Amino acid sequence: TxxxxxxxxxxxxxxxxxxxxxxxxxxxxxxxxxxxxxxxxxxxxxxxxxxxxxxxxxxxxxxxxxxxxxxxxxxxxxxxxxxxxxxxxxxxxxxxxxxxxxxxxxxxxxxxxxxxxxxxxxxxxxxxxxxxLPKKQRDLIEKAYFGEMTHSEIAAETGLPLGTIKSRIRLALDRLRHALDVRDPR
Amino acid sequence: MTHSPYNPKHHLTDDLIAAYATGTLAEAVNLIVATHVSLCDSCRAAVEAHETLGGAVLEDSAGAAMGDDALDRAMAAIRGTVPEARPIRLSADPAPDPVVPAPLAAYIGGLDRVRWRSLGMGVKQSILRTTPEATARLLYIPAGTAVPDHTHNGLELTLVLQGAYSDEDGHFARGDVEVADPSVNHMPVADMSQDCICLAVTDSPLRFNSFLPRLLQPLFRI
Ligand SMILES: [Zn+2]
Ligand SMILES: [Zn+2]
The missing domain is CATH 1.10.1740.10 (RNA polymerase sigma factor, region 2, helix turn helix motif)
Known part of the structure; x- marks a missing residue:
């Protein structure tokens, strides 16, 4: 194809x-x-x-x-x-x-x-x-979107603070949004 | 695409929408998310965006090899089943229940079938049957009445189904959802115009400050 x-x-x-x-x-x-x-x-x-x-x-x-x-x-x-x-x-x-x-x-x-x-x-x-995406961010996105772990569980596993996990996921999402030039619907 | 006739002003947080799309929320929280999304185009779009990303992650993932006979078994299975017909839905279909969106209707039937328990002062509640990690309840607040002053240990989500209420955080009308965290100590007051009906979800018991003796709380499961 x-x-x-x-x-x-x-x-x-x-x-x-x-x-x-x-x-x-x-x-x-x-x-x-x-x-x-x-x-x-x-x-x-x-x-x-x-x-x-x-x-x-x-x-x-x-x-x-x-x-x-x-x-x-x-x-x-x-x-x-x-x-x-x-x-x-x-x-x-x-x-x-x-x-x-x-x-x-x-x-x-x-x-x-x-x-x-x-x-x-x-x-x-x-x-x-x-x-x-940088590998670290991609791994986090995969963990989060596969419902493998909640954000708190990811934090517990990686030893990173919950705030850091959330901001990394947010950063990854922002990059994806930017790449797509998708506007937030709100 | 047809749009829902409601444009709520108060929405779910992004965290809740992402967790709904990935499927990590308790049943009661899923219920209030699905009910708000039924009334809100912008949160629906946000859920679909997160699901799209889920699909992209799935497409991109390495996968795990299926057993040798997997395809043969799958073909044998589908040969025994006929694909379902395309649903035909006309725009002229009778309107769904004007107060209770479909996901909530699946739990309570209609409002006329709700078994209310009095909390005093005309305020009533009905606890829905869900898994126990979080609790979903319908609240009935007569026009002009205040819900007892209370605080929460955890998250509290309140979705207005009928009427409206105001509290320290603003004015909430049909379709609006209020996300209150433990720091909020609030006393919602229903508008005068109409009795207010809400779907409320908490992931820990509410703590009423004066209205109801704490000893009685387990009895009312609030
Ligand atoms: Zn919304
Ligand atoms: Zn509250």
Whole structure:
């Protein structure tokens, strides 16, 4: 594939699953994301055998619920991240996960290819900005976003004061925002 | 995209939004975040931004090898299931409950089904069933009435569902959330115009300064 197609490749796989029950698209999605989700679950404290089962579940859920994927609002990685996160909350905390009420929407057509590429490309820029972060900041972001540890737990593990952890994460986020030129919505 | 008709003025902190997106909050706190986000476009956008970053971290991560038969098992599993149909929702669908957003409705049903317990002076509360790390309660404050003066040992979040109240920190109306830390010693007073209903979440017991004898607090679970 050419570079320009890359950001949308997984979004398109989900759309093919939704519209055509495309098994080849599912197999490709599975091979790319199942190991990442398994790794995410292990990093956040799940035992490897259970993490393997849960990664299976998360991808099976993506197959069943592909119709809920909205490529104008999320990349495939983001959508799968939210499914995997909810599964992790389920296992680790045995509690419900209240979700915001969906916004009402009309019977909208699929976003056109340009709109879809816009969001997927922005996601790719974000990925590049993440790679460009200094290693220490990137590690902290990964710890925090994988829900591996709360900020206080990261502080306890690294021996750094909580304030330092928070300001480093903030600094990393500011760098990412700057890289994307994304304005804070507030 | 359709926007919610509310533009709250008082929002969640970034820390809370990030922790909600990564999934490290107690259930009761998740509930109040999800309920505020249901009424607030800007916090919704902030949650989605953090989830986008979560997706980027996932994409960038090394991963752990799946078992040899993993793909075969996955293919066998999906062949037995049919993808769900696309939900069709029309803008003309009946409006959701005007007071209780969906995530809260999942806990209480409608307001008419809430079992209130009196705290005196017309103030009532109802504790919701969540995991115990934090407590979620509905508070009912008659128009013009003050919630007893109190302090907190920990975090207190208050989201206005109906009516409005004022305290030392400002005026809070439908959709607004007040984030009060232990240093705040406040006495919210409901506006005269309407009885005020709030969702309040605390991660430690409230300490009332005068109104209720401390001995009784465990009884009311406040
Ligand atoms: Zn907000
Ligand atoms: Zn208070």
């Amino acid at each position: 050419t570079k320009a197609e890359d950001p949308a490749i997984w979004a398109n796989a989900l759309i093919r699953i939704r519209d055509h029950r495309d098994e080849a698209a599912f197999a490709a999605l599975f091979c790319h994301f199942a190991p990442r989700i398994k790794g995410f679950l292990i990093r956040s404290g799940t035992d490897p055998a259970l993490a393997e089962e849960c990664a299976q579940d998360v991808l099976a859920t993506a197959w069943r619920k592909a119709a809920l994927f909205d490529p104008s609002r999320a990349s495939a990685a983001t959508w799968l991240f939210t499914i995997a996160r909810n599964r992790r909350i389920d296992i680790a905390r045995r509690q419900r996960r209240p979700e915001p009420q969906d916004l009402p929407w009309g019977p909208e057509p699929d976003p056109d290819q340009a709109e879809l590429l816009g969001l997927q490309q922005e996601t790719e820029y974000l990925g590049a900005a993440l790679k460009a």
